[in-house]
Amino acid sequence: MSPPATRATAWAIAFAIGLGVLIMLGSRNLAHFDAALVGYTFATLFATFGITYRYAMWLQRPPTRMYWRRGWRAFLAPRALPGNLARFAKRAVVEVAANRFILRRDRMRGVTHLLLMWGCFLAAAITFPLVWGWIHFETVPGHLGLYRAYLFGYATGDFAVSSALAFVVFHGLVWASLLVLAGVMLAFRRRMRDRGAEAVQQFGEDVLPLVLLAAISVTGLMLTISYTWLRGYAYSFLAILHAITVIVTLLWLPFGKFFHIFQRPAQLGVGFYKDEGARGDQARCRRCSRPFAPAQLIRDLITVERDLGFRYEMAGGHYQEVCPACRRALFGLAQGALWTAPAPPPSEDG
Amino acid sequence: MPVPQQLEFFVDPSRCIGCQACVQACTECDTHRGEAMIHLEYVDRAHSVQTVPVVCMHCEQPTCAEVCPADAIKRSGDGVVQSARKPRCIACGNCVVACPFGVPELYIDRAIMMKCDMCYDRTSVGKKPMCATVCPSQALFFGTREQALALRPQSAPTHTFRFGDQTITTRVNVMVPRRAVPSHVDVTAAMAERASGRGLRLPVLDSADPFADVEV
Amino acid sequence: MATLPVDDLAITGAFGPHLSPRTRGGTADAPDRLVKTHCCFCGQQCGIQLKVSGNEVIGFEPWEEFPFNRGMLCPKGVKRYLQGSHPDRLLTALRRDPGAPGGFRAMPYDEAIRHVAREIARLQREHGNAAIGVLGGASLTTEKTYLLGKFARVCLKTPYIDYNGRLCMVSAGAANKKAFGIDRTTNPWSDMVGTEVIWVAGSNVAECSPITTNYIWQAREMGARVIVQDPRITPIARTCDLYLPVRPGRDAALFAGVLGLMIEHGWIDHEFIAEHTVGFDAVAAYCKTWPIARTAEVTGVPERSLRRAAELWGTAKTSFLFHARGIEHHSNGVQNALGTINLVLATGRIGRPKSGYGTIVGQANGQGGREHGQKCDQLPGWRDISNPEHRRYIASVWNIEEPELPGPGVDAYELFRKIDAGEIKGLIAICFNPVVSLPDNQFIARALDKLELFVAIDFFLSDTARHADVVLPGSLQEEDEGTVTQVEGRVIKINRAVDCPGEARQDWRIIQDLARALDRPHGMTFASPQEIFEELRIASKGGVADYSGITYDKIDAQLGVFWPCYSEDPRTGAPTPDHPGTPRLFEPDSYNPVARGAGRFYFPDGKARFNVADHRPAVDDASSEFPIFLTTGRVVSQFLSGTQTRRIGPLVAQYPEPRLELHPRLADKLGIADGDWATCETPRGAITLRAMVVTTIRPDTVFIPYHWPGDKSPNRLTVAAQDPISKIPQYKVCGCRVRRAAGPPAYASEREPQQ
Secondary structure, three states: HHHHHHHHHHHHHHHHHHHHHHHHHHOOOOOOOOOOOHHHHHHHHHHHHHHHHHHHHOOHHHHHHHHHHHHHHHHHHOOOOOHHHHHHHHHHHHHOOHHHHHHHOOOHHHHHHHHHHHHHHHHHHHHHHHHHOEEEEEEOOOOEEEEEEEOOOEEEEEOOOOOOHHHHOHHHHHHHHHHHHHHHHHHHHHHHHHHHHHHHHHHHHHHHHHHHHHHHHHHHHHHHHHHOOOOOOOOHHHHHHHHHHHHHHHHHOOOHHHHHHOOHHHHHHHHHHHHHHHHHOEOOOOOOOOOEEEHHHHHHHHHHHHHOOOEEEEOOEEEHOOOOOHHHHHHHHHHHHHHHHHOOOOOOOO | OOOOOOEEEEEEEHOOOOOHHEEEEEOOOOOOOOOOOEOOOOOOOOOOEEEEEEEEOOOOHHHHHHHHOOOOOOOOOOOEOOOOOOOOOOOHHHHHHHHOOOOEEHHHHOOOOEOOOOHHHHHHOOOHHHHHOOOOOEEEEEEHHHHHHHHHOEEEEEEEEEEOOOOOOOEEEEEEEHHHOOOOOHHHHHHOOOOOOOOOOOOOOOOOOOOOOOOO | OOHHHHHOOHOOOOOHHOOOOOOOOOOOOOOOEEEEOOOOOEEOOOOOEEEEEEOOEEEEEEEOOOOOOOOOOHHHHHHHHHHHHOOOOOOOEEEEEOOOOOEEEEHHHHHHHHHHHHHHHHHHHHOOOEEEEEOOOOOOOHHHHHHHHHHHHHHOOOOOOEEHHHHHHHHHHHHHHHOOOOOOOOOOHHHOOOEEEEEOOOOHHHHHHOOOHHHHHHHHOOEEEEEEEOOOOOHHHOOOOEEEEEOOOHHHHHHHHHHHHHHHHOOOHHHHHHHEEEHHHHHHHHHHHHHHHHHHHHHHHOOHHHHHHHHHHHOOEEEEEEEOOOHHHHOHHHHHHHHHHHHHHOOOOOOOEEEEEOOOEEEEEHHHHHHHOOOOOOOOOEOOOOOOHHHHHHHHHHOOOOOOOOOOOOOOOHHHEEEEEEEEOOOEOOOHHHHHHOOOHHHHHHHOOOOOOEEEOOOOOOOHHHHHEEEEEEOOOOHHEEEEEOOOOOEEEOOOOOOOOOOOHEEEEEEEHHHHHHOOOOOOOOOOOOHHHHHHHHHOOOOOOOOOOOOOOHHHHOOOEEEEOEEOOOOOOOOOOOOEOOOOOOOOOOOOOOOOOOOOOOOOOOOEEEOOOOOOOOOOOOOOOOOOEEEEEOOOOOOOOOOOEEEEEEEEHHOOOEEEOHOOOOOHHHHHOOOOOEEEEEEOOEEEEEEOOOOOOOOOOEEEEEEOOHOOHHHHOOEEEEEOOOEEOOOEEEEEEEEEEEOOOOHHOOOOOOO
């Protein structure tokens, strides 16, 4: 195994064990653990392993490593930290929670993504603690109409079984799946109608995730329908079907499109690095002398390119010190020069 | 569907007349509707009408993809380096400054890099890219190598470039003189070149300036 | 009564030019159908497919099968689809109303037609038939130009009809008529590929006819040398083999000097000259008056370059020469064009593959629009309105008595002088925007003010239509069908993609509606453009521009038909339904109905004419008072007076406003820096534009593109001097002076760039 893979494996094992310990703690040594959910639990453990492994591998790529370090350094720089915290909060809300950048790419896509993202988030927020035994509910002794919620084994509050709150809470997954289904339909609509999307989409990368989300939502809803209106008709079959869809999705998390959920926060780190770069010196183009990028970005990129094995060193400097516009001009000038040189002989009478 | 291997892109900037048909047509493509991915710029308008059209050269080992911290740029099996994958791109701008040809563009408000994908919506179904279809000077030509060689007896395609010590090979070709085909196009060697007022083949005058004798 | 009804800015606010709000279609927009047709702009007439959804053009798709452009398009062609569904589109007739906020009030179409007919009848009753003038345009389909000529002569019975080709094609046309007896490019453009030398005289090919670029570069790949004659280093000049930086207005001298050198060195085809031409000796004698030193001094082209040109041109085996407005837009325009023809005839390189001569037409139907009778002196089939035989034939086709047919009228500019003099009281104009496009255009606006009735047929309220009493809502190119004849002489078919919106009508219907309302429907009752074309075929039969063998079906099948195309063999009279047309003129074994076997050229003796192409100084040439040459032209993203292209956002963005191009040496002398406001002044007026300081123009010359109106229009400055034969205005040269402006002009803060 290569050193990066060894390191990544170590991190992955550590995170998986860490989650295992938290499950033991949160469920009070499995006292509140629902044995029926054990399949889900193992799937999450495996997903944790896989995601951590991939994340660790990813972080070890030269450009990612550079950005990871620079991002944190920029964020934690003592003088900038207070401002950074405020910016972090704002960007987390505006960009991450409200998907502003996606809405700007395309309004409809933004709405689609908001539905999918918040549906999934809601579902995860409900099911993961249940699966890990971190939350459970008990009837309040002596009050059959009251439920008591426990978090990590600690009682956190009572509520009436027949209350509206209870209805909302216990049907949380229904609401989540409705959000997701709406999002999936919008996404499919776009993928079927938009010729640009059609051209570049791939089944595994773009369509399968939507199919999985749809399958989870539909089977989950069917469970609710079964016990609510059909007196449990085919309940255990549906439960197995639902479990399969969820487990497959969990196991697939590290490999496919869903991994962007874990990658995406890097956008915030990049923001701090860029803020710092904008405040610092700007690199001036070797050819046109105009500033074109933060000097630090160029220095870091040269390091990254060398780590990757690129050799853009040129007489008296590095090609990275030439701005993109001049690069385009050079391309034309170099080609044009081939056509004019060597100079044709002067004409006889000229 | 992949872009057929026998169909290639041939660029000859010396033919370019700067009309921007490519830029206007580029905005009509469905993978990046409304934005032109091709670059067309004057080298130095004050001294020349020389213009350079730059499409993505689709490197065999794309620097942009290698330096992308988010793994957002992928080269598909047909050799086309795709535009940034939208879920992944974090708009860091590494690709923009790293691309040796100066191709990618950052759209900061949308947190996305976009670049020429050889009109994947068209080329993947056997059509020509929009820019090469409309180009009135055919500075941008798309077709088979046989067609290119037959149409351009004075030109030869090359797809090897040098930038300092780095050699880059690409899926897209540029046309060089067939009478003396270089092993590569040395781009950084042009650092001292100036935009040429005229690329004349028959220098008749002593001065490069045809207006040298004109009195003001 | 045709002053602007309200302030110009208020009209602009109401009627534009605004930019199309639709800058792009959605990626999910699916067209119902693709309509194969041609671009609505220049004379190249590139094939294009319009994407249509419902009654809306939503985009384009290249048409790679059409042989001329094989999918290629310039930026105008790419974005032309944005002109439809435009907020400025006229959907009703308009009546001038100073009380309305925009100066015009909508009126029902039928009422507008009745009103116009009543007024025409009144004016003709009071002042005679000739009190009404008609102006047409060379962007109209050939059917419309034919109908317009017939309308003027048969329905209105006025001699006063002319068209905007007067600004465009007439110098070339007159020269071709004098030299060849026929007026058409001699070879298809594909003949350029494989030729040894190409001479481009006064044509900014890259910007004005971009598709031709590929033909030239393709020829260069096959070994051709390219000579470019232009006061500016245009993109095509930048990489040509030999650049002749001619001083504006000296082209005929250049041709005479070069031909003189060729004669001196024996680089001419004596045999061809003797067998197939007349008039060479006079030309040779004239060329003797242009020794090379004098030529160099007058033209400003270095002697060595002239010698090289003579050698290249003189010693080639095959060659192609074409010219455009650069040498034609002169009071010496016909002479300039004749000068090029002399260069061609002296070498005998015409009428065979890889050797030809042509003029690059400007407008969509620059060729067809000049053949079938909207010119003041012309009848269909390129017939002469003063020729009794021609008159009799057309009178018979039109079923009128020959004496009823009016005689020759006057050129478009002269027509405005007649308006100014009060002779013409009413004017119907279509497809013509003289307030922007004619020289000294403030005179034009003043002349329009004197009209009692001005009717404009237009799809947008053009700068000229603003002066109208009544505006009738006409059709965009994609709303009608018909034929046009493109640069090579290929007759092609424009296909209808959508219907006219609102109360807008196809132009030929409007003209016929007027005829009916005048109660003079004779010969104006066609039910379709095809019916008009069928009559045009008969009317052109036996003329030089013989379209009799062309049918819509044949155009579709052959992707265009080169005229002349005969329905009957001119030799035998036998029907020739399959006549394929005539891609190449003057071939050795060719037969034409004028020469009747006497030779290849369209004169009774079959011989081409050398004409002494005399260099005469320009009117209002550079002088001590106005020492700088002013020349005008186009940019690639705009078309003519900009009525359409100044409404298309992406095209406006490409080159938003006119700039004054000048050389840094001149700029230094004047104290002007790049981007400064600079005022250019002539005796006619002054305009202030941003300076663009570039080394790509002669240091004694400034250039301004002409696509903008009002204070941005260089035609405020140009001189209304005209060629004595063709009557083309002298747009390409006049003396001016330039100074740094104290500050920005008023328009900079009042108007958007395209307005």
